[in-house]
Amino acid sequence: MKTVVVGGNFAGLTTALELKRKLKDQVNVLVIDKSPVFTFIPSLIWVPFKRRDIKDITLDRKKILNKKGIDFLRAEALKIDPDKHVIYTTEGEVSYDQLVIATGPKVDFDVAPGVRQYAYYVGTQDGAMKIRKRLEEFVKNPGPIVVGATQYAGCMGAGYEFLFNIDHWLRKNNIRDRVKLTWITPEPYLGHFGIEGMTGAEAMLKRFLKMLDIDFRTEAAIKEVTPTEVILESGEAIPSVFTMLMPPFIGVDLIKNSPQLEPTSTGYLQVDDTYRHPKYPNIWAAGIAVNVVPPFKPGKVPFGSPKTGFPSDETGKIVAENIARMVRGEQKLKAKKWGDIPAICVLDAGNKEVIILTSADFLFFA
Numbered sequence: 001m002k003t004v005v006v007g008g009n010f011a012g013l014t015t016a017l018e019l020k021r022k023l024k025d026q027v028n029v030l031v032i033d034k035s036p037v038f039t040f041i042p043s044l045i046w047v048p049f050k051r052r053d054i055k056d057i058t059l060d061r062k063k064i065l066n067k068k069g070i071d072f073l074r075a076e077a078l079k080i081d082p083d084k085h086v087i088y089t090t091e092g093e094v095s096y097d098q099l100v101i102a103t104g105p106k107v108d109f110d111v112a113p114g115v116r117q118y119a120y121y122v123g124t125q126d127g128a129m130k131i132r133k134r135l136e137e138f139v140k141n142p143g144p145i146v147v148g149a150t151q152y153a154g155c156m157g158a159g160y161e162f163l164f165n166i167d168h169w170l171r172k173n174n175i176r177d178r179v180k181l182t183w184i185t186p187e188p189y190l191g192h193f194g195i196e197g198m199t200g201a202e203a204m205l206k207r208f209l210k211m212l213d214i215d216f217r218t219e220a221a222i223k224e225v226t227p228t229e230v231i232l233e234s235g236e237a238i239p240s241v242f243t244m245l246m247p248p249f250i251g252v253d254l255i256k257n258s259p260q261l262e263p264t265s266t267g268y269l270q271v272d273d274t275y276r277h278p279k280y281p282n283i284w285a286a287g288i289a290v291n292v293v294p295p296f297k298p299g300k301v302p303f304g305s306p307k308t309g310f311p312s313d314e315t316g317k318i319v320a321e322n323i324a325r326m327v328r329g330e331q332k333l334k335a336k337k338w339g340d341i342p343a344i345c346v347l348d349a350g351n352k353e354v355i356i357l358t359s360a361d362f363l364f365f366a
């Protein structure tokens with residue numbers, strides 16, 4: 001049986017390795033990814049400040065996979081024909097018996113005018129290195145900074161981490177007193193994080209921001225970013241000569257270009273609690289590619305829920321287990337709602353750490 005996994009980062013790599021471990025020679029596994037290296041994305045926030053280099057947080061995919069008897073194809077998957085069981089890629093057609101889609105997000109830089117042109121983004125290797133270069137100039141000629149998340153964003157945690165890290169970096173470079181630092185967020189209150197009601201989060205973040213002299217705006221929607229300002233829908237223009245924003249995540253073009261899979265309007269895949277496609281039983285999704293409905297009422301300014309690394313890995317494991325069960329002829333599949341998977345995160349607050357534990361029963365921030 002041939003299983004193809006498209007996307008070889010947290011969710012895809014976990015699925016492929018687990019599947020091979022469970023089924024050994026009963027399965028041929030091929031991972032397709034457009035990039036040759038696995039990137040430990042959470043550590044990208046350290047790259048601008050030279051706390052890590054790209055080589056420290058990347059691994060050669062082919063080496064890891066081949067060692068475990070898994071094939072790797074470096075290619076971009078362009079379109080899926082689920083009736084023919086074929087993926088069209090930049091390196092030709094690939095057929096499959098079982099297909100796992102673990103393609104993560106595409107970043108929507110067009111959420112507001114100027115975000116694409118004038119705001120920086122730390123979530124890619126290229127973006128993190130551009131910030132590193134900009135900060136080398138900034139240190140010689142400091143000015144006001146805005147860090148934040150745009151309307152519709154869901155990955156606020158990385159924005160908070162970047163904020164505390166840049167504050168720490170400004171202090172280390174003895175220029176903090178020359179920089180007005182402002183945090184903007186669509187959340188109705190600090191520390192909502194798209195997972196409403198985490199015990200202690202709002203009070204602790206308020207204390208941190210006050211202690212570090214960081215100004216903030218909640219329920220902020222961005223109207224426009226210019227080279228010198230971030231203009232909010234409220235009409236307020238916040239001066240900023242360096243802006244780092246977390247824009248919204250949407251589904252990748254591969255999913256949008258495969259209409260038979262009936263993607264959601266944001267380009268994600270609607271799967272059941274076994275992570276199987278309802279119409280195509282040999283297609284599965286894992287990680288950010290899965291559609292997740294935010295578990296809270298929409299606020300005044302829209303924003304989403306985070307899809308973090310732990311549930312991404314867990315959904316990969318569930319998919320591998322379910323494909324293994326099918327191969328063994330078992331009828332019952334493992335099912336677990338995304339929201340029932342606990343999240344365990346360590347938020348880097350510059351020179352402090354905050355642990356975030358969440359599950360369906362409790363939310364904790366300490």
Ligand SMILES: Cc1cc2nc3c(=O)[nH]c(=O)nc-3n(C[C@H](O)[C@H](O)[C@H](O)COP(=O)(O)OP(=O)(O)OC[C@H]3O[C@@H](n4cnc5c(N)ncnc54)[C@H](O)[C@@H]3O)c2cc1C
Pocket residue numbers: 006007008009010011012032033034035041042043044045075076077078102103104105122123155158252254286287288289307308309310312344345346
């Ligand atoms: C700056 C930042 C910091 C973060 N910090 C944390 C943290 O501290 N803790 C935490 O839990 N989570 C964190 N996250 C979230 C975490 O990175 C994601 O949950 C995780 O990466 C999701 O894994 P994934 O495999 O679904 O997607 P990804 O890791 O994005 O992987 C998707 C893969 O698919 C490939 N791909 C996409 N489309 C195609 C295509 N058409 N053809 C071929 N390949 C394709 C990509 O190249 C990529 O390798 C952070 C995110 C960001 C941006």
